[in-house]
Amino acid sequence: MPHRAHLFSLRIGAALRESCIDQPYSKQRFIRDLIAGSTVGIIAIPLAMALAIASGVPPQYGLYTAIIAGFVIALTGGSRYSISGPTAAFVVILFPVVQQFGFGGLLVASVMAGLILIGMALLRLGRLIEYIPEAVTLGFTGGIAIVIATLQIKDFFGLTLLHMPESYVGKVSALMMAMPDFDWPSLFVAVLTIATMLLWPRLKTAVPPHLPAVIFGGLLAWQLNTHGYLVDTIGTRFHYLLPDGSTGSGIPPFLPSFAWPWSQPGADGGQIVWSWKTIEALLPAAFAIAMLGAIESLLCAVVLDGMTGRRHSANSELMGQGIGNVIAPFFGGITATAAIARSATNVKAGAESPVSAMVHALVVLLGLVLLAPLLSYLPMSAMAALLIIVAWNMSEAHKSVHLVRKAPKSDVVVFGVCLALTVLFDMVIAISAGIVLASLLFMKEIAEMTKVTDISQSAKHVPDRLPEGWKVFKISGPLFFAAADRVFAELESVSINAKGVILYMDAVPIVDAGGLAAIEKYWQKCHVANTHVVMADLQFQPLKTMRRAGVKPVKDELSFTSTLEEALLAIR
Numbered sequence: 001m002p003h004r005a006h007l008f009s010l011r012i013g014a015a016l017r018e019s020c021i022d023q024p025y026s027k028q029r030f031i032r033d034l035i036a037g038s039t040v041g042i043i044a045i046p047l048a049m050a051l052a053i054a055s056g057v058p059p060q061y062g063l064y065t066a067i068i069a070g071f072v073i074a075l076t077g078g079s080r081y082s083i084s085g086p087t088a089a090f091v092v093i094l095f096p097v098v099q100q101f102g103f104g105g106l107l108v109a110s111v112m113a114g115l116i117l118i119g120m121a122l123l124r125l126g127r128l129i130e131y132i133p134e135a136v137t138l139g140f141t142g143g144i145a146i147v148i149a150t151l152q153i154k155d156f157f158g159l160t161l162l163h164m165p166e167s168y169v170g171k172v173s174a175l176m177m178a179m180p181d182f183d184w185p186s187l188f189v190a191v192l193t194i195a196t197m198l199l200w201p202r203l204k205t206a207v208p209p210h211l212p213a214v215i216f217g218g219l220l221a222w223q224l225n226t227h228g229y230l231v232d233t234i235g236t237r238f239h240y241l242l243p244d245g246s247t248g249s250g251i252p253p254f255l256p257s258f259a260w261p262w263s264q265p266g267a268d269g270g271q272i273v274w275s276w277k278t279i280e281a282l283l284p285a286a287f288a289i290a291m292l293g294a295i296e297s298l299l300c301a302v303v304l305d306g307m308t309g310r311r312h313s314a315n316s317e318l319m320g321q322g323i324g325n326v327i328a329p330f331f332g333g334i335t336a337t338a339a340i341a342r343s344a345t346n347v348k349a350g351a352e353s354p355v356s357a358m359v360h361a362l363v364v365l366l367g368l369v370l371l372a373p374l375l376s377y378l379p380m381s382a383m384a385a386l387l388i389i390v391a392w393n394m395s396e397a398h399k400s401v402h403l404v405r406k407a408p409k410s411d412v413v414v415f416g417v418c419l420a421l422t423v424l425f426d427m428v429i430a431i432s433a434g435i436v437l438a439s440l441l442f443m444k445e446i447a448e449m450t451k452v453t454d455i456s457q458s459a460k461h462v463p464d465r466l467p468e469g470w471k472v473f474k475i476s477g478p479l480f481f482a483a484a485d486r487v488f489a490e491l492e493s494v495s496i497n498a499k500g501v502i503l504y505m506d507a508v509p510i511v512d513a514g515g516l517a518a519i520e521k522y523w524q525k526c527h528v529a530n531t532h533v534v535m536a537d538l539q540f541q542p543l544k545t546m547r548r549a550g551v552k553p554v555k556d557e558l559s560f561t562s563t564l565e566e567a568l569l570a571i572r
Contacts, residue, residue, distance in 0.1 A: 036359075087339045090289065096285075121318035135403060194385045452491055474504040505537055538560065
């Protein structure tokens with residue numbers, strides 16, 4: 001179908017081709033892309049650093065991700081307005097990988113995830129986004145938001161924690177134990193940052209709230225530091241080696257350079273000993289990264305389609321995301337995917353094509369080279385406050401509240417299970433359990449819709465009196481494994497002593513193997529009871545299933561008719 005072609009097509013760089021090659025790309029369109037890309041690039045600089053820190057790596061690697069992956073994915077992807085880079089959703093997956101395998105392990109897992117995404121694109125799996133229920137999506141994004149916000153409490157309050165437990169309950173307990181020793185200057189900076197984020201939009205200026213928030217937070221931290229009230233900053237927290245062997249503070253003002261991902265340091269700072277066992281240990285994380293990257297990027301593309309009326313190419317977008325995540329780790333970039341908030345800002349700023357995303361990457365590059373000394377003054381508590389707001393926005397709490405209030409109980413259960421499992425365990429378990437639970441509850445609801453009705457006395461269906469001992473039953477709904485046994489158990493209880501029964505099946509759209517087994521079992525019992533069964537008005541799929549199974553009419557035992565009228569005429 002033409003309107004669904006975007007779900008099946010696959011072309012590298014589909015979005016760039018459609019927007020800049022297949023249609024004229026004018027100077028006016030380029031200017032709009034330049035303005036939009038510059039706007040989003042400025043927003044992305046503090047976000048990329050904050051997300052890298054939250055993922056457990058130095059802030060410059062977040063900038064490298066926005067530069068390399070942001071440019072490559074825009075060049076090769078299938079969504080013309082998406083802005084890719086580090087996102088909050090990945091924090092809960094990447095942080096444990098860094099803790100266990102170090103920076104090198106994270107980069108290798110990102111490459112593996114990129115290869116999985118390319119495989120998904122080649123298998124045309126982009127359309128599978130249709131089969132993820134909203135309750136599952138809201139559940140795991142809400143759970144991720146809770147975990148991210150919890151992880152920011154340490155820097156938000158300036159707490160001193162030598163060791164952070166692995167379990168969520170352990171983290172909360174450790175934070176509560178350390179809370180009495182909070183650092184009031186750090187808290188002061190964090191509160192100012194959040195207040196600016198919340199109040200700035202009321203001014204209705206074109207400047208996004210992230211920028212004044214971190215600027216005001218940085219100025220306050222600088223003033224506090226000059227008066228002896230020490231506030232931890234990027235410059236005091238992170239250090240790097242200069243070419244002459246000396247140590248620099250903050251962010252290195254250098255372009256990202258090529259390095260083999262597997263040569264990067266492990267968790268203890270030493271070289272990782274790579275073996276098949278190590279790859280096996282990283283594979284679950286890589287799979288989780290790929291699945292979340294696919295879901296996030298395709299959901300972002302769907303949101304942008306709704307905002308613009310355009311159509312993205314789902315498989316082309318997966319291919320672009322895969323290529324970007326394979327290339328970026330060779331230049332120090334961590335995992336990337338499309339960011340909904342930055343992409344929406346891109347649209348609102350007037351973007352015309354993926355060129356705006358490429359401009360965004362170049363703006364981040366200029367920011368890295370020109371502003372690195374200033375970025376080192378940004379306080380860690382301001383970064384934490386920024387991420388708490390990001391977590392709140394990604395949680396889409398208003399949608400979750402609406403779902404809990406208005407949706408069926410089954411969806412509320414799925415939402416609650418996904419949220420709880422994401423917080424207490426991990427996202428892969430949450431999504432797997434959520435989809436399985438949603439499927440089971442959906443099958444239960446569909447099974448309950450399959451019913452048997454005695455229409456023997458219905459003048460509409462049976463206008464004339466039936467012969468003695470005969471009954472007519474109408475079956476409505478799919479006869480699949482979850483419904484068939486119950487339906488035919490009901491039929492058996494009311495028809496087993498009858499001379500004959502007509503099963504009117506015009507409202508049975510499908511019969512599966514379980515349904516066929518239940519029908520055959522019912523026939524056998526009717527055969528023992530000398531009850532003649534007539535099946536009337538079978539639809540195409542049930543008829544095809546029975547024919548394939550070799551079911552044939554048996555004289556005085558089993559008959560088939562095209563319509564109910566033929567069946568009524570035959571028994572007379």
